[in-house]
Amino acid sequence: MTRTKIATVWLDGCSGCHMSFLDIDGALLDLADRIDLVYSPLVDRKDFPDSVDITLVEGAVSSEDDLAKIRKVRAHTRTLVAFGDCAVTGNVPALRNSVGAESVLRRVYLEPDLHAPQVPNLVVPALLNVVKPVHAVVPVDVFIPGCPPSAKTILYALTELLDGRMPDLSNRTRFGA
Amino acid sequence: MTRVVTLKIDDIDATGREDETVLEVALEHGIQIPRLCALEGLTPVGACRLCLVEIEGTGRLLPACTTRVAEGMVVKTNSERLRKYRRMTIEMLFAEGNHVCSVCVVNGRCELQDLAVRLGVDHIRIPYLYPKRAVDASHERFALDPNRCVLCTRCVRVCGEIEGAHTWDLMSRGIDSAVITDLHTPWGESDTCTTCGKCVQVCPTGALFEKGMAVGEMTKRASFLATLAASREDGR
Amino acid sequence: MAIDTVGALPDENGKQRLIVLEHAGKIDPEDIEAYMAVGGYATCSDVLQSMTPAEVIEQIRNSGLRGRGGAGYPVGLKWSTVAKAHGSQKYIVCNGDEGDPGAFMDRSIMEADPHRVLEGMMIAAYAVGASRGYLYVRAEYPLAIKRLKHAIKQAEKHGLLGINISGTPFSLSLQVRLGAGAFVCGEETALLASIEGRRGQPRPRPPYPAESGLWGCPTLINNVETYANIVPILREGAEWFASIGTERSKGTKVFALSGRIARTGMIEVPMGTTLREIIYDIGGGIPDGRTFKAVQTGGPSGGCIPAAHIDTPVDYESLKQVGSMMGSGGMIVMDDSSCMVDVAKYFLEFCMTESCGKCVPCRVGTAQMYGLLEKISEGRASLDDLALLEDLCDMVANTSLCGLGQAAPNPVISTLRYFRDEYMAHIVDKTCPAHVCPVSRKEAVR
Numbered sequence A: 001m002t003r004t005k006i007a008t009v010w011l012d013g014c015s016g017c018h019m020s021f022l023d024i025d026g027a028l029l030d031l032a033d034r035i036d037l038v039y040s041p042l043v044d045r046k047d048f049p050d051s052v053d054i055t056l057v058e059g060a061v062s063s064e065d066d067l068a069k070i071r072k073v074r075a076h077t078r079t080l081v082a083f084g085d086c087a088v089t090g091n092v093p094a095l096r097n098s099v100g101a102e103s104v105l106r107r108v109y110l111e112p113d114l115h116a117p118q119v120p121n122l123v124v125p126a127l128l129n130v131v132k133p134v135h136a137v138v139p140v141d142v143f144i145p146g147c148p149p150s151a152k153t154i155l156y157a158l159t160e161l162l163d164g165r166m167p168d169l170s171n172r173t174r175f176g177a
Numbered sequence B: 001m002t003r004v005v006t007l008k009i010d011d012i013d014a015t016g017r018e019d020e021t022v023l024e025v026a027l028e029h030g031i032q033i034p035r036l037c038a039l040e041g042l043t044p045v046g047a048c049r050l051c052l053v054e055i056e057g058t059g060r061l062l063p064a065c066t067t068r069v070a071e072g073m074v075v076k077t078n079s080e081r082l083r084k085y086r087r088m089t090i091e092m093l094f095a096e097g098n099h100v101c102s103v104c105v106v107n108g109r110c111e112l113q114d115l116a117v118r119l120g121v122d123h124i125r126i127p128y129l130y131p132k133r134a135v136d137a138s139h140e141r142f143a144l145d146p147n148r149c150v151l152c153t154r155c156v157r158v159c160g161e162i163e164g165a166h167t168w169d170l171m172s173r174g175i176d177s178a179v180i181t182d183l184h185t186p187w188g189e190s191d192t193c194t195t196c197g198k199c200v201q202v203c204p205t206g207a208l209f210e211k212g213m214a215v216g217e218m219t220k221r222a223s224f225l226a227t228l229a230a231s232r233e234d235g236r
Numbered sequence C: 001m002a003i004d005t006v007g008a009l010p011d012e013n014g015k016q017r018l019i020v021l022e023h024a025g026k027i028d029p030e031d032i033e034a035y036m037a038v039g040g041y042a043t044c045s046d047v048l049q050s051m052t053p054a055e056v057i058e059q060i061r062n063s064g065l066r067g068r069g070g071a072g073y074p075v076g077l078k079w080s081t082v083a084k085a086h087g088s089q090k091y092i093v094c095n096g097d098e099g100d101p102g103a104f105m106d107r108s109i110m111e112a113d114p115h116r117v118l119e120g121m122m123i124a125a126y127a128v129g130a131s132r133g134y135l136y137v138r139a140e141y142p143l144a145i146k147r148l149k150h151a152i153k154q155a156e157k158h159g160l161l162g163i164n165i166s167g168t169p170f171s172l173s174l175q176v177r178l179g180a181g182a183f184v185c186g187e188e189t190a191l192l193a194s195i196e197g198r199r200g201q202p203r204p205r206p207p208y209p210a211e212s213g214l215w216g217c218p219t220l221i222n223n224v225e226t227y228a229n230i231v232p233i234l235r236e237g238a239e240w241f242a243s244i245g246t247e248r249s250k251g252t253k254v255f256a257l258s259g260r261i262a263r264t265g266m267i268e269v270p271m272g273t274t275l276r277e278i279i280y281d282i283g284g285g286i287p288d289g290r291t292f293k294a295v296q297t298g299g300p301s302g303g304c305i306p307a308a309h310i311d312t313p314v315d316y317e318s319l320k321q322v323g324s325m326m327g328s329g330g331m332i333v334m335d336d337s338s339c340m341v342d343v344a345k346y347f348l349e350f351c352m353t354e355s356c357g358k359c360v361p362c363r364v365g366t367a368q369m370y371g372l373l374e375k376i377s378e379g380r381a382s383l384d385d386l387a388l389l390e391d392l393c394d395m396v397a398n399t400s401l402c403g404l405g406q407a408a409p410n411p412v413i414s415t416l417r418y419f420r421d422e423y424m425a426h427i428v429d430k431t432c433p434a435h436v437c438p439v440s441r442k443e444a445v446r
């Protein structure tokens, strides 16, 4: 039996959705027989693979780096899953949208009484002015709302996808669940 | 004298008094119609448009909450077309404000959130508008977070019709519409507010809440309204 | 004499027919004697002395007159509904809010012939049994307001308004109320709320004002031009009136011609006159050697009619058939220098800013549609955006509470129907064929 190639990525999130994924505990072992985790913050691999069956995306699109990443992920993924509220709605990362990126940076880096206040611009990627949910940037195939979605919901959704079905998540999770 | 009429709602034979609305009669027969602005005990205003139904022979959609039943009426409450419009309405509400369920006091007990689940809204296709709206936490016991307001005007109505204080009202128009206290002065400085808290209890979302509540801790209790309304009617 | 009022445009080709505007610019509107000298108030007197309310309504019904304020509802039917409605107190209201950009028909009528409007209202009040009435006029029309108030005073002095008019049991008092300029206050239920001193927001109908209007009482509300048609109908007879116009649209209609046309101004034509006759024979065609592209009728919530349909007769049904509507009589002519995406965006912006905000589809939907049109005009839109725009048009039109929201998508729907290629040019080729939209400025920079 060929295993389904699965990837997980995180953009602007808190990694809580990944934690919830790990919370499926024992079922992870059963899953392990059916999947090949080809890319993830949890595994050691630098580049996103050429062809992935299912990718779970945690987090909203907040920076230039997120943007480049999600475009690449989309191009190499068959079924893209918006995984958790940040990916689905923008959630907490998008709270800054009503004030804009610049005022956030100013407040954090320039207004406090620091020795040499400056906005970091080396190494860290530039923030987008507007944080977006994943589907506002690239097409998304499955949405799993929840902050984070429960382990049960994740297991259900993944099992359905592995079995070649579209998961019906209504009544299993919701925004903010 | 009010007559009793018979009608069909979703192929169920229903009876109602002619002074009842389609919504009231539907509920009496166990038929749920999605709704947000309507609340038993308050004058219906037909604003949210979620309860729109198809009535044979009218050619247009009518709000169940304001439309009176009539003899021989044939009502459809749940067609594919209505479900589509309702989903879009919910999406519009989410896109219009800044609804962040995960950090809201009524997370898990919110009528907007429930409606999204019920109508199968799992993401918002239309662009978020991200308005900039200031929180008013000047009142000693309650607070208003207009980011979560859906402009159902339940607070305006309960304050005017039931409490008789008329502290709440609307200002501006269109997408800039907002609920305000008195003449847009801070709630805490209001000299009409009686601190009865009815507005907080009828608010369907976390826009009006009691201070000191953390995420998901607040439960709204609007049931007092129906009791009040009923006893007032008896008293008359 | 104060005949500083606007009459109709000159009529070189004999295409006009002045009924509503018969006195406009010809008599002193501030002098009741001048109005009486041309037969004014004689019709009302005759009616009071010799006709029953039912007979008046019968005449109006037989004339085929339909409301001139937008929807074209049969006037006789509305009057008989109010007449039959239960209630010891009934009201009569004249809608002079005229909020459409580019419209000035009602304003001109009120300024040029205020007594004609009052006389029409008196006859209507007699017919439906109303004893009190209001003229709701936007505050931006100070001259109209001044003249109406003056006219009411004069009529009171002459015993034409007040208690037991002309020695009959009929009594009527009229007052002018000012609107603060919100377009939505022209919608009848919002207008009534405004007169009552409440926030000018529409409410669901039914109940219609005819059954439950001002302070819950049966209320007749008609448009200025509608009332201005009453006197000639009763003076000349219903058959005479019904002989003018088309099968289902009787009489004349006043239009305000504006935009890319040689002669702008007011005209009055029999129903059924074609757009071509109006634009070329009366309006003098398109200036500067440009070509005719489209005409917007029905105001901001009407539709754009393209050159292919220039032989459409103006009547309620024909205009609807080509995706527009009669509306209150605005007529904006566009030539080939106009971009239809830009036109749709302009009208939608108007509806967005004038939305009262009560119902979700109009409040949020118009803002969303405007955002999408902006995206299209800036060359940032995809075909998915266009699909979403069309979805929104459908939803807003079918679920909004009042006519404002229900009609707000019309300019988008009609331009998409006739000028889809222009939308495609903006979306796919990232160009604005008329070089109006920001996308074409970007092009120039590139």
Ligand SMILES: Cc1cc2nc3c(=O)[nH]c(=O)nc-3n(C[C@H](O)[C@H](O)[C@H](O)COP(=O)(O)O)c2cc1C
Pocket (backbone or CB within 6 Å): C066, C067, C068, C069, C070, C071, C072, C073, C095, C096, C097, C098, C099, C100, C183, C184, C185, C186, C187, C188, C189, C221, C222, C223, C224, C226, C328, C402, C403, C404
């Ligand atoms: C948004 C909106 C604005 C309107 N504005 C006007 C107006 O300015 N003048 C008017 O006579 N009717 C206006 N109407 C139509 C009125 O609601 C009403 O139909 C009309 O006054 C009835 O008079 P009629 O039957 O004589 O046309 C408007 C309707 C809507 C929905």
Ligand code: SF4
Pocket (backbone or CB within 6 Å): C184, C201, C202, C354, C355, C356, C357, C358, C359, C360, C362, C363, C400, C401, C402, C403, C404, C405, C406
């Ligand atoms: S359609 Fe627009 S103007 Fe009319 S009630 Fe709704 S929000 Fe107000």
Ligand code: FES
Pocket (backbone or CB within 6 Å): B034, B035, B036, B037, B038, B045, B046, B047, B048, B049, B050, B051, B052, B063, B064, B065, B066
């Ligand atoms: S519940 Fe009827 S319109 Fe809101």
